[in-house]
Amino acid sequence: MSKKGKAIVAKDLTKVYQMGEVQVHALCGVSIEIKHGEVVAIMGPSGSGKSTLMNIIGCLDRPTSGEYYLDGELVSGMNDDQLALVRNRKVGFVFQNFNLLSRSSALLNVELPLRYAGQRERQRERAVVALEAVGLADRMDHKPMELSGGQQQRVALARAIINDPAIILADEPTGNLDSKSGKEILSLLLDMNKKKGTTLIIVTHDPGIAEETERVIRLYDGQVVDS
Amino acid sequence: MDIVLALKEALESLNANKMRAGLTILGIVIGVAAVIAMLAVGAGAQDTILGSISGIGTNLLFVFQGNTQEDVRNEQPLTMNDVNAMSDVFQAPHVQSVAPMVYGNTTVTYGGETASPEIYGVTSEFAVVSNYNMIEGSFISDENVNGRASVVLLGPDVADKLFGRRTLITGETVRVDGQPFRVIGILESKGGGSFGSQDNVIIVPITTARVRLLDRDRDQVDLVYVQAMDAESVPAASEEVAQILRSRHRTEVGLDDFTIYTQEDILSVAGTITSVLTIFLGGIAAISLLVGGIGIMNIMLVSVTERTREIGLRKALGARKADILLQFLTESSLLSLFGGLIGIIVGWLIAMAIGKIATASGTPFNPSVGINAILLATIFSTAVGLFFGIYPANRAANLEPVEALRYE
Numbered sequence: 001m002s003k004k005g006k007a008i009v010a011k012d013l014t015k016v017y018q019m020g021e022v023q024v025h026a027l028c029g030v031s032i033e034i035k036h037g038e039v040v041a042i043m044g045p046s047g048s049g050k051s052t053l054m055n056i057i058g059c060l061d062r063p064t065s066g067e068y069y070l071d072g073e074l075v076s077g078m079n080d081d082q083l084a085l086v087r088n089r090k091v092g093f094v095f096q097n098f099n100l101l102s103r104s105s106a107l108l109n110v111e112l113p114l115r116y117a118g119q120r121e122r123q124r125e126r127a128v129v130a131l132e133a134v135g136l137a138d139r140m141d142h143k144p145m146e147l148s149g150g151q152q153q154r155v156a157l158a159r160a161i162i163n164d165p166a167i168i169l170a171d172e173p174t175g176n177l178d179s180k181s182g183k184e185i186l187s188l189l190l191d192m193n194k195k196k197g198t199t200l201i202i203v204t205h206d207p208g209i210a211e212e213t214e215r216v217i218r219l220y221d222g223q224v225v226d227s
Numbered sequence: 228m229d230i231v232l233a234l235k236e237a238l239e240s241l242n243a244n245k246m247r248a249g250l251t252i253l254g255i256v257i258g259v260a261a262v263i264a265m266l267a268v269g270a271g272a273q274d275t276i277l278g279s280i281s282g283i284g285t286n287l288l289f290v291f292q293g294n295t296q297e298d299v300r301n302e303q304p305l306t307m308n309d310v311n312a313m314s315d316v317f318q319a320p321h322v323q324s325v326a327p328m329v330y331g332n333t334t335v336t337y338g339g340e341t342a343s344p345e346i347y348g349v350t351s352e353f354a355v356v357s358n359y360n361m362i363e364g365s366f367i368s369d370e371n372v373n374g375r376a377s378v379v380l381l382g383p384d385v386a387d388k389l390f391g392r393r394t395l396i397t398g399e400t401v402r403v404d405g406q407p408f409r410v411i412g413i414l415e416s417k418g419g420g421s422f423g424s425q426d427n428v429i430i431v432p433i434t435t436a437r438v439r440l441l442d443r444d445r446d447q448v449d450l451v452y453v454q455a456m457d458a459e460s461v462p463a464a465s466e467e468v469a470q471i472l473r474s475r476h477r478t479e480v481g482l483d484d485f486t487i488y489t490q491e492d493i494l495s496v497a498g499t500i501t502s503v504l505t506i507f508l509g510g511i512a513a514i515s516l517l518v519g520g521i522g523i524m525n526i527m528l529v530s531v532t533e534r535t536r537e538i539g540l541r542k543a544l545g546a547r548k549a550d551i552l553l554q555f556l557t558e559s560s561l562l563s564l565f566g567g568l569i570g571i572i573v574g575w576l577i578a579m580a581i582g583k584i585a586t587a588s589g590t591p592f593n594p595s596v597g598i599n600a601i602l603l604a605t606i607f608s609t610a611v612g613l614f615f616g617i618y619p620a621n622r623a624a625n626l627e628p629v630e631a632l633r634y635e
């Protein structure tokens with residue numbers, strides 16, 4: 001099996017949280033493979049380890065044990081700064097609660113990953129293009145407070161794609177939205193996958209969303225029960 | 228992320244919390260202003276004091292009776308014979324002139340006004356060694372001394388007090404310690420009178436002072452001003468005077484019954500005292516700067532806590548530790564830099580105000596804000612900002628992205 005051809009290869013991932021005396025086993029031996037360009041939904045009851053898995057896939061966190069390759073690179077042994085670089089280059093995040101900087105305009109929010117990428121040229125144009133792609137051309141200078149939930153999530157989406165990531169990770173991206181905005185966000189996400197071939201992983205409770213994806217990975221008590 | 232962007236973001240963030248930033252800056256402003264003002268006042272005081280010591284005369288030695296270091300049995304007073312020996316060109320070739328003096332305090336009255344000046348009993352030589360000039364009239368003459376004349380010179384402060392003017396007083400009669408004295412001249416102001424006001428004095432013939440005002444023995448002298456030929460001969464003159472007194476008083480070896488101060492000695496002692504004073508004042512002021520620094524740390528810690536999610540988000544988007552560190556250090560340094568700059572201006576204004584008040588109340592002195600003080604305050608306040616910013620910034624930089632994003 002070649003790791004090259006896969007967006008994600010995870011082998012026997014475990015994650016143990018130490019809560020005082022108690023050990024919480026959030027992941028107990030998760031192995032998954034996801035191909036480039038795949039659209040995958042991760043489902044499971046609350047507390048089953050979905051977010052923990054997403055954080056490891058997104059290089060925000062390290063597994064307690066196991067190996068993890070992102071886009072062919074062994075990530076599980078990297079140090080903090082290397083992880084930051086990988087996040088910046090290869091991963092786009094969409095959060096349930098948007099996570100925008102409230103003081104900054106939509107445009108500045110979208111530019112932020114470019115700042116940390118050290119790319120100074122054409123920052124502005126690229127941010128504008130990204131905002132146009134999510135249909136917010138007329139809201140660029142608005143602050144998050146002045147935007148609806150759906151619009152805020154679209155800003156977050158523009159921010160996620162600005163660095164042309166290999167994968168987009170969306171942890172319950174529609175959880176805080178009404179069903180209409182939720183559908184719009186979902187179709188934007190699927191659009192990006194179709195146009196650019198970006199691998200898309202969505203954590204969701206919504207069976208409707210799961211129907212739209214090619215594949216569903218089900219977690220239960222930190223283990224994959226169906227993929 | 229580069230420094231220009233970091234500055235821009237820091238300004239945006241401070242701007243979003245103007246009130247808080249303003250109050251934090253105020254803490255630094257007070258600290259820096261206090262340091263600047265105190266250093267300026269200290270430097271001004273030093274200039275004034277050293278200036279008035281130099282103003283006493285040039286190349287002077289002061290000879291007092293007694294030994295300040297050790298007990299000497301059989302201590303003898305200084306007399307006119309000692310003075311005459313010091314004036315002898317053969318015994319003391321490096322001495323140019325010698326002026327004996329008795330001094331004390333007294334009261335002078337004229338018309339219902341009373342003044343309480345110092346009184347100097349001197350000979351005509353005093354005009355040469357001291358830097359007193361006359362507004363009108365003439366100095367004490369040898370005839371005045373020989374004749375024990377009841378004549379007096381008034382210092383400008385005394386003239387102001389008794390007559391409300393400094394001219395056209397010569398010829399008037401004032402009462403010194405109740406006895407009538409004819410005014411024969413008015414002294415010019417020496418200014419800078421913080422070192423035993425040299426303007427609040429009266430001068431009378433030494434003979435008159437001994438007998439009628441200060442109750443001294445016939446030939447007794449309290450203090451001798453010795454003027455050396457030039458600056459280089461001050462040490463030689465000092466040694467000659469010492470030899471003369473040792474042989475005349477038949478002192479034991481190493482146990483002089485007199486003390487000689489040179490003007491340099493007094494200058495250096497006064498310089499040391501004022502330096503210590505300046506450091507002391509500056510040090511106290513620096514404590515308030517430190518308190519300001521703790522204010523910065525406090526506010527930055529609050530800010531880091533408040534923005535935990537923001538930090539988590541930035542890390543998720545690719546910010547490295549160094550980026551976050553730079554962001555928060557830039558904010559705290561900007562706070563202290565602004566505080567420092569405003570503080571320098573405020574401190575300078577305070578120093579000027581103190582100078583004005585002192586001048587208005589009769590002690591003219593110019594607080595001087597040196598470039599050193601400005602550099603010191605700027606560097607110190609920025610260092611305070613950096614130092615007290617490091618801990619909060621480190622805390623921010625070391626947040627785990629996942630934990631930070633989960634933070635409510």
Ligand SMILES: Nc1ncnc2c1ncn2[C@@H]1O[C@H](COP(=O)(O)OP(=O)(O)O)[C@@H](O)[C@H]1O
Pocket residue numbers: 017018019024025026044045046047048049050051052053
């Ligand atoms: N930082 C943490 N510290 C301690 N326990 C945690 C932490 N994060 C998650 N957990 C625990 O790990 C398990 C999985 O959590 P999570 O991945 O958030 O589940 P999900 O997203 O599927 O609801 C839960 O039991 C949760 O309590």
Ligand SMILES: [Mg+2]
Pocket residue numbers: 050051
């Ligand atoms: Mg979750």
